[in-house]
């Protein structure tokens with residue numbers, strides 16, 4: 001790793017999210033292995049969980065993904081624009097939208113309600129690939145049990161529609177003891193039986209998000225559909241599958257200054273120093289994704305030492321307390337908010353009352369993305 005190059009580039013940016021593309025490659029290969037005979041659909045919605053889909057999706061494609069899953073039509077089309085040739089499944093679209101470009105780009109559309117099925121049946125496209133999303137208990141989107149027979153029959157009768165399979169989304173897979181996962185599996189199998197009974201082949205079916213992909217090989221069916229694990233985070237705390245976290249969020253200390261005992265810092269002076277010491281300013285505020293509500297719930301790591309955040313989180317910056325500053329922290333030092341050489345995204349999530357999924361989506365605003373691979377680093 002060319003550490004000096006990393007430091008040089010990051011010195012030009014005050015706030016960086018550093019993405020380790022080798023970690024993404026490692027995690028993809030690990031999941032592909034774990035899938036065994038099943039295929040791997042990589043979930044890259046929300047800009048690849050904020051890791052930067054343009055850089056991350058090609059790495060995932062090169063390391064064994066058979067298919068990609070996204071939320072929106074725009075995300076699906078973006079994958080085609082950047083040259084992704086694999087199957088792409090899009091599961092959040094509205095029959096009121098113009099989805100003709102997606103069909104033209106051979107995007108698989110999820111049928112998540114009878115209305116979605118009708119819209120596609122009435123479309124004068126030559127060939128549409130669909131995957132039917134089954135509601136097996138999440139009660140969010142998906143075709144309900146009472147509609148399975150009719151929807152499957154109608155899709156089967158439409159000559160321009162190819163039903164590639166059924167899929168469903170689990171509600172409680174991150175709680176391995178929760179019986180709901182088995183109940184959803186039972187419902188999914190009932191849906192498959194109905195599909196077969198009307199003559200649908202449904203060759204590729206899937207339900208496993210990261211927690212189920214990692215802990216329930218019996219539910220892999222013909223494809224697994226993980227997101228979080230690709231980015232190196234464990235969806236169930238305490239488990240260790242050898243994943244490598246890909247994202248680090250790092251601010252460059254802009255100011256170190258003394259503070260007297262009794263003096264406060266940041267708006268409202270809500271925190272006051274008990275003893276004389278030093279504070280340091282980190283240029284990450286709520287406009288950059290650091291929640292104001294995280295005040296005094298987390299620490300940053302500077303040269304291997306943790307320092308507590310103090311006072312209000314502002315729009316552009318927050319303050320940490322250095323005590324007497326025995327390590328000699330100075331302006332220009334890297335303050336790791338989470339990631340390599342600091343606390344993990346999961347630890348930060350625990351501290352500020354959220355989940356690691358949300359923590360990796362946080363770095364926004366003035367954060368600049370940098371990508372590291374085999375010792376080389378470049379900007380987005």
Ligand SMILES: Cc1ncc(COP(=O)(O)O)c(C=O)c1O
Pocket residue numbers: 043069091169208209210211225226227228229235
């Ligand atoms: C429909 C669907 N499938 C799969 C995933 C991937 O889930 P995870 O990130 O837990 O692997 C998501 C993410 O929320 C999703 O919405």
